[in-house]
Amino acid sequence: MIEVIKPGLETSIQDYPGRIGYWAQGFPPSGPMDSWSFRLANLLVGNSADAAGLECQFVGPALKFRDATVIAVCGADMKPTLEGQSVPMWESVAVGAGQTLALSFATVGARAYIAVAGGIDTPSWLGSRSTFHKAGVGGMEGHALKAGQVLPVGTGDGTPGRKAKAEARPLFATEKIWHVEVVAGPNDDWVDEAGHQRFLSSDWKLSAKSDRTGFRLEGPQWTFTAKATNKAPEHGSEPSNIIDQGYPLGAINLAGQTPIILVNDGPSMGGFINPYTVPSAAFWKLGQARPAEILRFKAVSAEEAQALRREIDRACSQRNIT
Secondary structure, X not given: OEEEEEOOOOOEEEOOOOOOOOHHHOOOOOOOOOHHHHHHHHHHOOOOOOOOEEEEEOEOOEEEEOOOEEEEEEEEEOOOEEOOEEOOOOEEXXXXXXXXXXXXXXXXXXXXXXXXXXXXXXXXXXXXXXXXXXXXXXXXXXXXXOOOXXXXXXXXXXXXXXXXXHHHOOOOOOOOEEEEEXXXXXXXXXXXXXXXXXXXXXXXXXXXXXXXXXXXXXXXXXXXXXXXXXXXHHHOOOOOEEEEEEOOOOEEEEEOOEEEEEOOOOOOEEEEEEEEEOOHHHHHHHHHOXXXXXXXXXXXXXXXXXXXXXXXXXXXXXXXXX
């Protein structure tokens, strides 16, 4: 059992790949935004990659462990300490009964992940323990952690001192600029050539008005093809309006002139065009980007995006744990 002393900022229980197969009923996958770091943390403590762990956002929690166990902290550097002593990142660490793990402010990246041997053992809802805040399901009573809550932990035998190989870890941006892959579509034919060039050559600032539903971007104006302006009235009056359609996860949803990347807790449909989609292989970058940092987009083919995903899946394997 783990007692929550301080909850941190929106610390939540997540598992990978999340709640799959229910988006049509209004329940997005949720799950960790940086699944690369999340999966490595689980492997370090001897869990399967899909065991439930904690996602810590910007400011981490303080947790008191009632029983001895093994943990790992991966992702953003929140300067973790155990009883005041520094804890190494990307490594499994023994925790004694009664000891307190504390995470501070993120200095590099935005989200840290805590895995515990045996995994967080809250009830599964629609096949996942992941927290979906807006519907109040999964996790601990459907919401972020609160002080005084006690987290149940499953049975596990972790080994301290295991490390994730440096070459298997995600490489975080150090200059506050993230290069994010995108695949054209499904509505790329609504934007004219000048609009595409502007999107791919511009700096886009991540707005503070962003959360696990959508990442709002600030940047230049979009321009459109005749298809967006000479259309049937049921598509709506704005060039970016379209008759309600399904959205892919990672869609860059163009609301008027404001692009919003639909991330883990995003909506499944709506009435705006999506000229580009961020593939799953680039989601970890979104999860680690901080407000006011810059996103620069690079167009790749669907085949290139799939190859990138396979590379990350290979990195998240036992062969990269020593």
